[in-house]
Amino acid sequence: MPLTDAAVRNAKPGEKPTRLFDGGGLYLEISTAGGKWWRLKYRFNGKEKRISLGVYPAIGLKDARERRDKAKKELAKGVDPGEARKAQKAATLDRAANSFEVIAREWFARQKPGWASGHADKIIQRLEKDVFPWLGGRPVAEIAAPELLTVLRRIEERGAHDTAHRALQNCGQVFRYAVATGRAERDPSGDLRGALPPVKHEHYAAITDPVKMGELLRAIDGFQGTFIVKCALLLAPMLFVRPGELRLAEWSGFNLEKAEWRYLVTKTKTEHLVPLPTQAVAILRELHALTGQRQHVFPGRDPHKPMSGAAINAALRRMGYDTRTEITGHGFRAMARTILHEELQVKPEVIEHQLAHRVPDTLGTAYNRTKFLKERRTMMQQWADYLVCMKQGAQVIPLPAQG
Template sequence: MALTDIAVRNAKSRDKLYRLFDERGMYLEVSTTGGKWWRLKYRFGGKEKRLSLGVYPDVSLKDARDHRDDPRKLLAKGIDPSIERKVQKAATVERAANSFEAVAREWYARQAPGWAPSHAEKIMGRLEKDVFPWLGGRAIAEIKAPEVLTVLRRVEARGALDTAHRVHQNCGQVFRYAVATGRAERDVSADLRGALPPARHTHFPSVTEPAEVAGLLRALDGFQGTFVVQCALRLAPLLFVRPGELRTAQWTQFDLDKAQWRYTVSKTKTEHLVPLATQTVVILRDLHALTGQRKYVFPGRDVKKPMSGAAINAALRRMGFDTKEEITGHGFRAMARTILHEHLRFPSEVIEHQLAHRVPDALGTAYNRTKFIDDRIAMMQQWADYLDKLKAGANTNPV
């Protein structure tokens, strides 16, 4: 007789495993501990075989019967349900290993060690936010160009056109890696060239007129926030390094007696030397009394970590500056580059080396941390003196 829900529910454990049979080869197997498993008994190629249909009560009597019918249909076609299940399981495992997300994370793991941490974080953040939710589980070889375009349009629709272009670029890198590793035939993202409107790249806002710089410097000196952030604000125009390099500066990189700061440039992975003006050393010595026992020169709320990447711009906004139109933490670099060349008349190659830009020379050297070092030492001191004069209201005409 066919089983009933009541009979299945009331089946108790016994001293030995036993079975309650249903129709068409299905039965319930009850263990000595009370566990209940649905099984299907069938014959294939003259051999008796069994197939699991699930565990009760997760799989009800009705669901178990539904699960039974599919294998029986395969038997009618001359297919062994056990073999078919193994094939499907293997296909599922292979599909998961070759999904867009799996390939993307593998590509990322290989590339990220050569990137700056902030750059690596941005790339994975874009993939996790804008791509994985929609394409992550798809087999990368099956993804078509229109599907990628839908993802890009979704990013564009929220007003992040530049991000959409970057997502397009990252998807292309993943697809090309999949091609190289034999998991895709081609980079379908290449078909989307021109599908997005061109992004308008804008420079970081900056203050480059000496009279305006004077007001900015006085505002920085008058900042009412924490001493750590105030020091970072005062040092930003004096050092004009990248904001991420300033906020992650470590005390072990500084030799205040020699007035030097040595660190590895985040973009070029090259060593860089920053000569420190006397004004800079004074600020750093004051700050050393507070944070000198810490790893970072500018520790954050968690003193084991550096100051937040948003701290400088947040402080500028608190002082009333528009970080979209007037000045940002990165804008101090443009300010120094412009005034050092146009007003203090320093050669552009000296300035570019101090900015840690790649400046190929006649010998093909892309970057040399000590190139023009004497000129750079003089420039950094003259720059600090010039900023002091601006704050004091001195004549701002070109030297």
């Protein structure tokens, strides 16, 4: 007799596992603990086999019968439903193993050792926030250009146009890695070339007028904040390194006798050398008396950690400067690059090497910490002297251009 919902619901466990048959090979197996499983008994190539059709009550009598009928149709076509399930499960596992997120995290893990920590953090956060929620579970080989574009449009809608372009670039890198490792056949991101409107990049706010620069230097000289932050402010325009590199400076990298500072460029992980003008050495010697026994030149509230990344900009705002439109910590680099070239006639390649920018030479060397070292020493002292004159409001006569 076919089973009824009431019979299934009221079935009680016995001392041994019991079976209630519904017909067509479908039966309900009841364990001694009371668990109820739907089973299907069938024959394939002369052999008796069984497969599970689910657990009651998650799978009711009606659902179990539908699953039985589906299996019967497969048998009628010469397909073993048990083997078909195994193949489907394997395919599902394979799709999960080759999902966009799995491939992206694998690519990220391989690339991360060669990146600065800040750069790596931005990439993985961008993927986790803007890409994985929509594409993470999709098989990487099945993602098409329109689906990727939908994700990028979602980023654009909140006004993050630059992030959308960067997300497209990162996705393209993931797809190309998938192609290279045999998990995809092509990179769909290439089909989106021109689909996103170009981004107008804004430069860091910087003061490049000598008169206004003198006003800024006098404001720094009169800064009423902590001595540590004031020293950082005094050195920022003089050494014009990246703000993060100044903030993270460690005493172990300084040789005040040789007037040199060596450190690893966070962006490229290459060694860089900064010749120190006499004014910088004087500031550092004075600061050494306060922080010289610590790791960081500019420690923060926690003496074991460097000062906050917002300290320089906060100090500039405290002095009345708008860090969005007038000057920012990073803007000291643009200030030095512009005035050194236009006012002091220093050769651009010398300035670029001191900025630790990529400047390939005839041998293809992108970075060379000792290139133009003699000229750079002269330039750094000339620049520091120039800043002193500007702060005092004196007129500076440029030296002859370096040969």
